[in-house]
Structure formats: structure tokens, C-alpha cells
Amino acid sequence: xxxxxxxxxxxxxxxxxxxxxxxxxxxxxxxxxxxxxxxxxxxxxxxxxxxxxxxxxxxxxxxxxxxxxxxxxxxxxxxxxxxxxxxxxxxxxxx
Numbered sequence: 468x469x470x471x472x473x474x475x476x477x478x479x480x481x482x483x484x485x486x487x488x489x490x491x492x493x494x495x496x497x498x499x500x501x502x503x504x505x506x507x508x509x510x511x512x513x514x515x516x517x518x519x520x521x522x523x524x525x526x527x528x529x530x531x532x533x534x535x536x537x538x539x540x541x542x543x544x545x546x547x548x549x550x551x552x553x554x555x556x557x558x559x560x561x562x
Contacts, residue, residue, distance in 0.1 A: 473520070482513035492516045532558070 479489045488510050492498035498516050505512035532555070535548040 478513070479515050482515075487511040487513045489513050489515060 479491060482489050488505075488508060490501040490504055490512060492501040492514055498514070501514040501516075505514050534555075535551045536544050537548060539545055539548070
């Protein structure tokens with residue numbers, strides 16, 4: 468684990484300094500609107516969505532989802548893939 472205070476970074480100012488358009492999203496709808504606007508833009512666009520790093524996703528042990536191999540001669544790998552396919556159905560999409 469890292470220790471110490473969080474280093475404040477102004478991501479919006481940094482992105483603007485590199486010539487990007489910046490959209491700041493304050494809530495879920497704002498994020499959806501910002502993503503739509505960014506996708507429609509013909510310029511590099513950075514979407515800033517501040518998050519609370521102290522809040523974990525409930526009922527999920529990790530943020531990293533690594534699928535198992537889809538094709539394998541190993542029964543153990545095939546079993547792991549089948550189990551992964553069942554668990555991925557429980558994932559919640561927020562957008």
C-alpha cells in the first residue's frame with residue numbers, strides 16, 4: 468500500500484495544457500453526457516470524473532477482470548473459463 472497524502476493533480480488543467488478539450492462530469496448523468504459529447508467530438512477530449520478512492524465496489528473482490536483462455540486442451544483451463552463466464556454475468560455495468 469502507498470503511504471502519505473494524495474498528491475493533488477489538476478487533470479483538467481494538465482489536459483488543457485496539452486491542447487485537449489476537457490469535460491468535467493459531476494454525476495452519473497453528467498458522465499454519460501460527457502462520454503457522448505467526447506465520442507461525437509473530432510478533437511481529443513478528456514472526461515474528468517472525480518471519484519472517492521476510499522469507496523470500494525460492494526461485493527466485488529477486485530477491479531481487474533481477467534478472462535480465462537477461451538480455447539485450451541487443459542480441462543482445468545476449460546473449467547476455469549466456464550466458471551468465469553458464470554461470474555461475469557453477475558458484474559454490474561454503471562453506464
